Each structure stands twice: as structure tokens, then as C-alpha cells.
Amino acid sequence: MKPYRVLLYYIYTPIDNPEQYRDEHHRLCLDLNLLGRVIVAPEGLNGTVSGLTDDCQCYMDTLKTDARFAGIDFKVEEHDTHAFKKLHVRLKEEIVNSDLPVDPLKRTGIHLEPEEFKKLKDQDDVVLIDMRSNYEHTVGKFKGAITFDMENLRELPEHMPEIAHLKDKKIITYCTGGIKCEKASAYLLEQGFENVYQLHGGIIKYGLEAGGEDFDGKCYVFDNRLTVDINKVNPKVISTCYRCGTPSDRMVNCASAGCNNHIPLCEACGWQYEGTCTDECLHAADKRVYDGTGYYQKPTSHYTPFLGYVSRKRSEAAEVSR
Structure with missing residues (x-):
């Protein structure tokens, strides 16, 4: 067993004071010696972090004790070292950039667990649609899946004409960890697609729980590994x-x-x-x-991983001055 873990997760849930929670979450990551990227937004939480096994377990347990995050589905992978070089906990408007006029908490595609997806994906009336960026599906994708030449999810509306003829099919969307599909599948429903599903937990969970069969190539990930193996059954380089x-x-x-x-x-x-x-x-x-x-670490001159501690010291100082 390898000493480190890489955690991939997201959850759509209202966060009333996201700026305050960003600082709280940052302190948690610092206290547990975690590295990675976490996004806090009014609509929820999205992150990929790495750390020692016990530290990652404490992190997962801590989040799940918060009622807002009790439903988080963590994808857990073993690793030899940290998968990141730094820690970023950022405040943004969305936990995944999309600008799509949808709310996954109100309406989204039906979630398919990996084994359910495996049974359904090859049926004649089923179409798989990759919701990732072009460079991601270049190195790996499901056999027969439709892909779009797009840089990010904001471009999805431009590609609707490419699949307009498939509205009578069962559509299954997929992405790396599932987060893009929450909004992408919701958008397809808004565009008149009726039978829309999504691979719950994405490619990563499918590889961990169902062996990754029929995923050709490797899965692009946003850490210093860059790609990971998924298919343990019939792997193929594409x-x-x-x-x-x-x-x-x-x-x-x-x-x-x-x-x-x-x-x-x-x-x-x-x-x-x-x-x-x-x-x-x-x-x-x-x-x-x-x-x-x-792999090259992005410059971080505008952000410091000690921001959380700075905020805490300011808060403590304010309490003393009262």
C-alpha cells in the first residue's frame, strides 16, 4: 500500500458565506499538511488534494461531519508522494467554469453508478458524450464516444448542432470526476433532450470501481501526474x-x-x-x-497558502481589542 492518497471530489450545496468558509477550509488543509487545489463558491465545493493516508482520512471525516458536505463522494487513489507542489484554496463564482444557465440542485441528468454505466453504455440506443476539453479526450476517451473540439465547458452551447439529431437517444455524459456533467447534463435537458444520464464519479470512479473497461488511453488529471491509468481490462493507446x-x-x-x-x-x-x-x-x-x-507549477504571487493563518490572527486580534 502506498503512503499517500489523492482525493478528488465535488458537491453542489449552498455556502452562505463562501469567503469566510474559504479561510476556514484553508486552515484545515494547512493543519493536515494537504496540497492541491480547492474551489469554494456560493454553489458548493470542488477539490483535488493529496496527503498522507491518515491526514486524508481526517480531511474526509471532517468534511462529512458538516451537514452541507455530508453527501460528498470522494474518489480516492493511492500515490507514492504528494501529487501537488502547493496549496490553493480559491474563492470563485462557480465550482466549475461554465456560464451555463442551469442549477444542478434543481435538475440534472440521472446518475449512473460505474457498474450501471458499464451495463448500459453499449446498448444500441445509447450515445456517450465526452464533456471534457479537447486536449483531455485526445489522450483518452470511451470507445465510440462523441467528443467536442472545445477548450472548456463554456463552449458547450456552440456544439449543440452537432448532437441535435440525437434527441431520441439515451444520452450518457461523462467527464473526469463527474462535476462538469452535473451542469452539462442539466443543460442538455434544458435543450430538449429527454433521456439524459451521467456517469456518477466520472472516469476516475469508473476505473476504481469497475475496472475501466473500454476506456481507451489514459485519463488527463490536473496535478503533477498529468495522466493516470484507468483501464485494467482492455487498455489501448490512442x-x-x-x-x-x-x-x-x-x-x-x-x-x-x-x-x-x-x-x-x-x-x-x-x-x-x-x-x-x-x-x-x-x-x-x-x-x-x-x-x-x-508539469509546471503556475505562479502564485497573488496568493499565499498562509492567508488562512493571517485571517485567523486578524480575527483573534479583533476579539482581543473588543
Whole structure:
């Protein structure tokens, strides 16, 4: 058993004072030595964090004792080390950027557990639709799934004409951990699709609980692993090296900071071209040092992981002055 855990989760639930809770949640993560990314919004909580097994268990137990978060479904993976280098707990308007005029707490697609999805996905009247970004499904997707050439979920309305002829089908949406599908499936219902389902817990949960059968390639993740294996039954590489065209499911971010393209790049080309996707990027002035991983931590000059403690000290000082 590996010593660390990676937790992926989300929950749509009203948070009345999200700024205050952001600080509280940040202190919790600091106290438990967790690293990762957490988004707090009026509509809920979304996060991916890593830490030692006991610390992660305490984190999950603490959240579930809060009535607002009792229904969180954690996807738990083993890992050798931290999957992140820093901690970010951010306040945003949405827990996943979409701008879609829907409320998943009022209406969304029917949730399918992994085994239910596995039984239903190959039926003749079923269509699988990938709700992730183009670079994500380039490296991995379900066999036969429809994909969109979109950068993010905000572009979903532009792709509706591509599936308008499928309104008489059973539609199953899927994404990495399930969060995008809550809004995407709700939007499909608003657009007149009647039989809409979603893979509960996403690709990650399907791999953990149902073996990942028929998921080709690897699943892109937003930590320093970049991709993870899903399919333990009939795995297949579907992506090719951006530079040489050989089969490769090894994803990197282009070393040119101005480009930062998400691409498959074989190990040989990675070293030969210093982690870049083009010769222009290879000679770019903003090229970052390639260390073989192709993962680069975003600058955090506008944010400090000690903000929570600063806020707590201010609060304590205010109490003393009263």
C-alpha cells in the first residue's frame, strides 16, 4: 500500500458565506499538511488534494461531519508522494467554469453508478458524450464516444448542432470526476433532450470501481501526474507523439510558458526538444526548464497558502481589542 492518497471530489450545496468558509477550509488543509487545489463558491465545493493516508482520512471525516458536505463522494487513489507542489484554496463564482444557465440542485441528468454505466453504455440506443476539453479526450476517451473540439465547458452551447439529431437517444455524459456533467447534463435537458444520464464519479470512479473497461488511453488529471491509468481490462493507446507521430500517451505541457500547449510527447522527443511542441517554442525566450515531467507549477504571487493563518490572527486580534 502506498503512503499517500489523492482525493478528488465535488458537491453542489449552498455556502452562505463562501469567503469566510474559504479561510476556514484553508486552515484545515494547512493543519493536515494537504496540497492541491480547492474551489469554494456560493454553489458548493470542488477539490483535488493529496496527503498522507491518515491526514486524508481526517480531511474526509471532517468534511462529512458538516451537514452541507455530508453527501460528498470522494474518489480516492493511492500515490507514492504528494501529487501537488502547493496549496490553493480559491474563492470563485462557480465550482466549475461554465456560464451555463442551469442549477444542478434543481435538475440534472440521472446518475449512473460505474457498474450501471458499464451495463448500459453499449446498448444500441445509447450515445456517450465526452464533456471534457479537447486536449483531455485526445489522450483518452470511451470507445465510440462523441467528443467536442472545445477548450472548456463554456463552449458547450456552440456544439449543440452537432448532437441535435440525437434527441431520441439515451444520452450518457461523462467527464473526469463527474462535476462538469452535473451542469452539462442539466443543460442538455434544458435543450430538449429527454433521456439524459451521467456517469456518477466520472472516469476516475469508473476505473476504481469497475475496472475501466473500454476506456481507451489514459485519463488527463490536473496535478503533477498529468495522466493516470484507468483501464485494467482492455487498455489501448490512442494518442500519438506530437513531434514524431509514434504511439504515446505521455502528456506534457509545452515548456514555452506563452504556449503551454497540452500535448502527447514521447520520452525521446521530450528530451530532444526540451519539452516543447514546436521549434518556435524550443527557441522561445520564455521557455521553462524541462525536467522530464512536463508539469509546471503556475505562479502564485497573488496568493499565499498562509492567508488562512493571517485571517485567523486578524480575527483573534479583533476579539482581543473588543
